[in-house]
Amino acid sequence: WISSSGSYVNKFEEAFASYCGVKYGVAVCNGTVAIHLALAALGIGKGDEVIIPSFTMIATAFAVCYTGAVPVFVDADKETFNIDVTKIEEKITNRTKAIIPVHIFGNPCNMGKICEIAEKHNLYIIEDAAEAHGAEFDGKKTGSFSDIASFSFFANKNLTTGEGGMVVTDNEEYYKKCKYYKNMCFPVDAPRVYSHENIGFNYRMSNLHAAIGLAQTEKADAYRTMRINNSKIYIEQLSDCPGIIFQKDQPNGLNVHWMNAIIIDPIKYGHTKDELIEHLKINGIDTRLLFVSMHRQESLKKFGCDCSGDYPVTDWLSKNGFYLPSASGLKAEQISYICEIIRKFKK
Template identity: 45%
Template sequence: MNRISVAQPTLNGNERKYVLDCIDSTWISSAGKYIGAFEEAFAQFCGVKHAIATNNGTTALHLALVALGLQSGDEVIIPTVTYIATANAVRYCGATPVLVDVQAETMNIDPAEIEGKITPRTKGIIPVHLYGHPAAMDAINAIARKHNLWVVEDAAEAHGAEVHGRKVGSLGTCATFSFFGNKIITTGEGGMVTTDDDELAERLRLFRGQGMDLKRRYWFPVVGYNYRMTNIEAALGLAQLENIEPALAFRRKLAGWYNEELTDLANDLVLPKQDPDTKHVYWMYTVLLKEGDAQRRDSVMKMMDEEGIETRPVFYPMHVLPPYLESTHYPVADTWSQRGINLPTHQGLSRSDVARIVSALRKALGK
């Protein structure tokens, strides 16, 4: 029986045409027409003035923090449930990531827990739109304004998600995206920073290109980084972006299939929720076992794997990982990390695939 992967890219548009154009023209490195075209199109998609392409999502985060002036001794508030890149980018600047528990229904940072973690050293907040559901940006931005903090949206997993009809990427001081191969759209590797702030955009471009003055070639007024995207990657990204609306529509349809197939397991699983006035894009359709521990969750995943179904566990929270280890208890985060499962979520799935996935899950649960 064919194996079902947890994620895979869909390359059914102009990807080959645009990449071959790069090769035929010999513009394959960090200059070429596709970089600017991809940046312009992505800025328009997010509803912002500027999009600055980078070579991956982690460097996008680091670049944003550098451009915002984050320094050693500063603090940044982040959710404890996230991919480790969120915390690492803060540490790259010599600053300290301050961890906050997450909301039970979305796994996003809990605004009610943020203010208690703010100190005189706090410079900003990084809400993560985890697994495709946007964070509670109204409440987060209100807290940031009250305490004069910047907000960097970590939108690595949430291309196209919305709050009150506005797309993520336009809801904070700036935002960062990832285009890794398992994301909603991909460049293979790659990232982007979006912002409406003209001065911030100029600093982002300065630091991205080794710190070379944007108007004076080979003059370097600052220590910068080589975080540039290649023309080939941007060509892939532009082709992917041309088909993002069908991709998003399919993921919402896929979530609907899962919801229907899992109806009879309501006593065993917590299914994904969508907050009012938001749009969930379901980068990963994620379920929570209502009972058990990590050992039971891992057993369920192992049994599904034996049935040819690849799954993923919810991220380990930062507070249990050696670089960021704390003795503090974060009850919601601990529950999700021990009992959460990402089910296969990509455009290559059919309705019959979903039925097979749920059948394997039902069997693993002993139903």
């Protein structure tokens, strides 16, 4: 059974939902469509607005655009890099239907405050937990705070199926809608007929990918520990290097450190971000740039998003930051080598 009809799809859905502390999981073919499916299950569409962070992977914004709704941006918090919860309410209008907090680099958002805001304004919450498998806030795992949540299992994630995603929820109605919409709107609990009442999507996950996902879920805590330990080594070895700034953990949160991002203060460090990236490359160390702010995306301007205003923290992150190697399987001596190159270049 290679196709989505195989038994491992259900097994993976049940195992991963249980890991997140929720009742239901719906496996899909990638993390972007997981967000879209979640939005569709909540009935969000044309004329609606959805609040998202300005500092995120553009997939968050694109998924909102797929529904016909409009993403509205909120700047990042300078310490956690997550959405600045103190700026959310000023972006809420009578068209706002939902908030999508993104747990950036595995650092959980302040879900306590976000839940308060959503309840006050009668808004849905859709957690974008693509980067945060196993992260926790106040002892609860990401994916369990919202009406519905989405995960990615892309190749570089803490848990991976190569390509893949998952929607998780405690709400049976949303669960059934996701199952319905992801499979071309074929009946969920009835014989297959080829008369379709709604526009559906082909977002199924194959049995092969689900089998990999089930095995990954069984090792989830081990992978989480590996990422956390790798981040500790980076922080310990670079904490005394002036001009190197790390993401700070969310208070009451458990950061699973999907990526080890650093921000360069060129005055204190003595070199720019680009100069350090080039020096690392010369020494055999690959890096990646951080996200570019949503308000600077030409595609979103063309779509009709309001890209006016200033997002200074997001621009600061984009201008001065990049990822260091972050794979779970990195050895301590490899991380030490990277840190040594960074320290020596400072000198």
